[in-house]
Amino acid sequence: MRSTGLTTDLRQLGESDHCCWAFKDEDEFSSRAISFLRIGIERGLQGVYVSDNPTEIAEAHLRRDEAASRLLDQGALSVWSVTDTYANGTPEPDDQVDFYARATAKSLSVGYSGLRIAADATALITTPERAAAFARYEHLVDRFMTTSPFSAMCGYRSDSEANEEAVTQIAALHPVAIGAAPPLRLYAMEEGAFGLEGEIDFWSAGLLESTLRRADPAEQQKQVVLDLSGIEFMDHHGVKALVDYADSRGAQFLMTKPPSHVSRLIDILGVRNLTVAVS
Amino acid sequence: MRPELHHDALFYGSAGDFVDSLLPFVRDGLERDEHVMVVTSPNNLGIIGDALGTDTEYATAHSAEWYSKPAQTIDRYRRVMEHALSSGKPGLRIVGEVDFGTTDIEHAEWKRYESVLNVAFGGQPAWVVCPYNTRNLAPELVESASRSHPSAFHGKEHSKSHHFVEPANMVGPLPLPTGGQLLGELEVGESLQPVREFVTRTSQQAGLSKPSTEDMCLVVNEIATNGMRHGLPPVKLQAWLDDENLVYDVSDFGPGPQNPFAGFIPPKVSEGDGMGLWLSRLLADRLEITSGDEGTSIRASMSTSSG
Numbered sequence: 001m002r003s004t005g006l007t008t009d010l011r012q013l014g015e016s017d018h019c020c021w022a023f024k025d026e027d028e029f030s031s032r033a034i035s036f037l038r039i040g041i042e043r044g045l046q047g048v049y050v051s052d053n054p055t056e057i058a059e060a061h062l063r064r065d066e067a068a069s070r071l072l073d074q075g076a077l078s079v080w081s082v083t084d085t086y087a088n089g090t091p092e093p094d095d096q097v098d099f100y101a102r103a104t105a106k107s108l109s110v111g112y113s114g115l116r117i118a119a120d121a122t123a124l125i126t127t128p129e130r131a132a133a134f135a136r137y138e139h140l141v142d143r144f145m146t147t148s149p150f151s152a153m154c155g156y157r158s159d160s161e162a163n164e165e166a167v168t169q170i171a172a173l174h175p176v177a178i179g180a181a182p183p184l185r186l187y188a189m190e191e192g193a194f195g196l197e198g199e200i201d202f203w204s205a206g207l208l209e210s211t212l213r214r215a216d217p218a219e220q221q222k223q224v225v226l227d228l229s230g231i232e233f234m235d236h237h238g239v240k241a242l243v244d245y246a247d248s249r250g251a252q253f254l255m256t257k258p259p260s261h262v263s264r265l266i267d268i269l270g271v272r273n274l275t276v277a278v279s
Numbered sequence: 280m281r282p283e284l285h286h287d288a289l290f291y292g293s294a295g296d297f298v299d300s301l302l303p304f305v306r307d308g309l310e311r312d313e314h315v316m317v318v319t320s321p322n323n324l325g326i327i328g329d330a331l332g333t334d335t336e337y338a339t340a341h342s343a344e345w346y347s348k349p350a351q352t353i354d355r356y357r358r359v360m361e362h363a364l365s366s367g368k369p370g371l372r373i374v375g376e377v378d379f380g381t382t383d384i385e386h387a388e389w390k391r392y393e394s395v396l397n398v399a400f401g402g403q404p405a406w407v408v409c410p411y412n413t414r415n416l417a418p419e420l421v422e423s424a425s426r427s428h429p430s431a432f433h434g435k436e437h438s439k440s441h442h443f444v445e446p447a448n449m450v451g452p453l454p455l456p457t458g459g460q461l462l463g464e465l466e467v468g469e470s471l472q473p474v475r476e477f478v479t480r481t482s483q484q485a486g487l488s489k490p491s492t493e494d495m496c497l498v499v500n501e502i503a504t505n506g507m508r509h510g511l512p513p514v515k516l517q518a519w520l521d522d523e524n525l526v527y528d529v530s531d532f533g534p535g536p537q538n539p540f541a542g543f544i545p546p547k548v549s550e551g552d553g554m555g556l557w558l559s560r561l562l563a564d565r566l567e568i569t570s571g572d573e574g575t576s577i578r579a580s581m582s583t584s585s586g
Contacts, residue, residue, distance in 0.1 A: 201471050202504045233475060235500055236554045243548055261493040268561055270358070271548050 002146065002189075004197055004230055006181040010036050015045060015114045015149045018142050018187070019176035022158035022167045026120075029155045030061065032178075033118035034068050036153045037077060040116035045149070046107040047077045050119035055079045076112075082123055089124060093137035097144050104150045114149025122157040131166045132214065138173045139215040143188040153178070172211045186211045189227060192220070193256075197230030200238030208241040218251035225277075229257035239269055246273040285406040286397055287432035288424035288440070292413050294326055300434040301374055302330050304408060307435075308372030309335060314363035318345045319376040319410065342378040349392035350543065350560035353399050357545050360403055370404035377409060379420055386420060387453045388565070393427035394449035395543045408432045447539045452567045455578045459521030467503045467514040467529070474503045474516060478527065481518040485525040485583050494562040495527065498579045501555035502529045509533060510575060524564070526580040535568060535575030542566065 003017050010032065013019060023029040030049075037047035051058030059079045063069040071077035083089060086096065100115070107115040125131035144150065154174065158167040168182045175187035175195065184198030184207060194217045200208055217224045224246075228234075239262075246253055256277045258266070266274050291297045301317075305327065308315045315337035317327055324339050331337075338359070346352050356373070363371050379389045393409065400407070411424045425431070425442040427449060462481045467474055478499045482492035499516065506514035510531030519526040536542075542556030560566045563579035570576075 199472065201500060202508070203469075203471065233496070233500075235497060235504075236548070236558060237504075240548055240554075247549070260490065261497060264490075264494070265497065265558070268354070268558065269548050269554075 002175055002187075004175040004185065004187065004195060006177050008178070010039055010178075013039075013151065013153075013176065015040070015043070015116070015151055016145045016147075017151045017176055018145050018174050019153050019178050020171040020174035021153060021155045021178040022164075022171055022180055023155050024157070024159055026157070029120060029157075031065070033120075033153055033155065034062065034065055036118050037116060038067060038071065040114075040151065041071055041076045044113035045116040045151070046110075046112040046114070047071065048080055048103075048115065048117045049077065050080050050082055050085050050117055050121075052082050052120045052123050055081050055084075082119065082121065085119070086121075086124055090130065090133070091124075091137060093133060093140050096137045097140045100141060100150060101144060101148070104148055108149070114151070116151045118153040118155070120155045120157070122155070125156065125166050125170060128166075131169065135170050135173055135214045138170055139186075139188070142173065142175065146188050146190050168207065169210060169214075172207055173215060182207070184208055184211070185230075186215050186217075191225075193225040193227055195227040195230060197232075199232045200234040200241070202235070202237045205237035205241045208238060209245065212241065212245040216249075218246070218249035222249075222251045224251055224253050225256060226253050227256050228259065228262060231259050231262060234259075234262050234265070236265060236269065239265055239271065239274065243271050243273060284397065284400050284403050285430065285437065286400075286428050287406075287408045287430045287437045288428035289408050289410045289432040290413050290421065290424070291410055294323070297323055297410060298326055298330055300432065301327065301408065301410070303435055304372060304406075304432075305331065305337065305374070308406075309337065312369060314338070314359070314368040314371045315373075316340070316359060316371065317374040318342055319374060323376070323410075342376050345375075346378040346389065348561075348564070349388055349395070350557070352392065353395070353543065354545060354561060356396075356400065360400065360405060364404070370406070373405060373407045375407055375409050376412075379416065384453060384565075386417070390420070390423045390427060391450050391453070393424070394444070394446040395540060397427075397429065397446045398540050399544050450539050450543070452569045455565060455567045456521055456524045456526055456580060457519065459519050459524075459526075462518040462520050462525075464515060464517040467507060467516055469507075471500055471503060471507075475500055477516065477518070481520075482525060482581075485518075485520050487525060487581060487583060491581055495525070495579070495581050498559040498563045498566075499527045499529065501559050502527075502577050502579065505536075505555050506531045506533075506577075510535075520583070523582055523584070524580045525583055526578055528576055528578045530574060530576040532574040535570035535577075541568065 041047045104115040124134045156167045158164050171182040172185055183204035184200055187195050189195050252273045254275050254277050263276050289300055305315055318340045377389050379386050411421050413421050425440045426444045429443045430437045430439050465477045475496050478496045482495050506529050510533035514531040517528045542560045546553040564581050566579045568577050
């Protein structure tokens with residue numbers, strides 16, 4: 001089982017977990033990123049720190065930490081730059097997933113039990129177009145993780161109102177949030193299912209709409225299994241966002257484990273493209 | 280084919296009158312292959328059933344169960360109509376004998392319902408006849424039927440009622456329970472999360488069951504959303520508790536919904552607008568909207584002994 005929801009304990013994150021951190025302070029990010037990587041390396045994973053800075057500068061910075069310095073010497077920890085890793089900052093979503101799939105296979109082939117990265121990806125969402133493409137990648141890589149020993153901590157600096165919105169959009173595509181959680185999270189699960197968590201009301205229904213469009217869960221299947229066990233609250237605005245998306249794709253949602261108030265709401269609204277699975 | 284709703288009152292004084300008037304109505308509908316539904320007392324259902332024989336197919340329900348709460352009854356009829364028309368029926372014939380309950384408020388709720396029905400199902404190919412028992416019902420209820428029904432039914436024929444009052448003038452607010460103990464109040468801010476926490480806490484404090492607590496959470500969340508979107512701030516939320524009911528009051532300084540039927544007419548999910556009040560009327564025991572110079576107050580109540 002992959003972790004979901006808000007977490008503060010990095011030790012709870014396993015070899016396929018995908019977390020987002022909207023950080024304010026760069027030093028705080030790098031120190032927790034190193035903890036995240038070190039925990040993974042202790043468990044047999046290979047660790048990569050993907051930095052916004054040139055690799056030499058990033059490595060020098062990391063070496064101020066004694067444990068990190070040792071891991072760098074051993075080769076279990078590497079430093080890559082965002083530019084090299086993400087196709088000069090404008091990666092094709094599918095290609096980027098392939099890149100990490102190959103890197104994971106390589107880690108496995110040299111004896112590690114998987115690959116773990118911690119990336120400061122702030123530079124990859126600086127324009128709305130870049131942010132949209134990268135959001136799509138974040139979801140595709142989330143699907144990849146459900147079946148692969150690949151885990152990631154994706155950091156985004158969130159220090160202005162304009163940028164906060166973009167970061168929330170991205171954070172909503174991660175199953176795990178560190179620090180502040182977005183109002184909702186849509187993520188991939190095993191066997192092609194999806195999970196939806198959080199609180200969906202008038203204010204967050206717009207985020208659900210855009211998140212559904214970006215993740216596009218109906219792209220490969222017209223019957224989409226949606227696990228609602230992590231829904232804390234959903235009103236009719238949330239139901240409408242799901243219905244509108246399903247209508248636009250000619251798809252159906254089969255909802256599993258909905259909270260009782262959501263079952264009642266769906267029953268009352270009598271919407272034809274949302275069905276509650278009989279458990 | 281009737282392209283519009285017919286909503287008739289039938290005044291009867293005996294079981295004989297009831298059968299004489301309605302048997303031809305039901306038979307005629309069945310012959311036309313219309314969807315026929317009879318909602319009345321178990322006794323009247325038995326009489327109709329005996330007269331029609333066992334090989335006729337029509338839907339039945341007991342008034343005491345069917346007329347549970349006006350919004351719920353409208354929703355049930357809506358589903359019956361949608362189902363009948365989507366399965367190819369040319370129209371519907373409904374005998375609907377309202378159970379007016381026992382209290383003044385219940386009487387007022389169901390009188391209002393009879394007026395709302397004209398609008399909720401206007402344009403539907405349905406002929407609804409509402410039997411009023413002139414020997415059992417309070418005279419004021421019998422008399423109100425001429426105002427809420429555009430016509431009266433006399434077995435096969437119907438005649439225009441000269442006392443009919445436009446529904447918009449019949450659907451004003453009714454008194455809601457007030458006073459009791461103020462459990463708490465909250466100014467509704469940008470986030471609705473504190474509203475939901477407030478409702479969950481006060482509902483639990485009042486001893487509401489888990490499903491009722493969740494229902495009230497949905498209701499107050501929807502009403503507060505409307506207040507935030509359409510009202511004039513500040514939007515204030517109060518919780519009141521008396522011996523029987525937990526009442527939530529959401530008030531703001533705006534004029535309130537302009538449509539007198541707000542929340543009585545089932546909207547389509549795809550349209551979105553009007554959904555909040557409709558859901559709220561379905562989920563709460565009672566809901567009243569009052570607007571005036573000082574603003575708007577929407578109150579939703581739930582019995583503390585329900586479910």
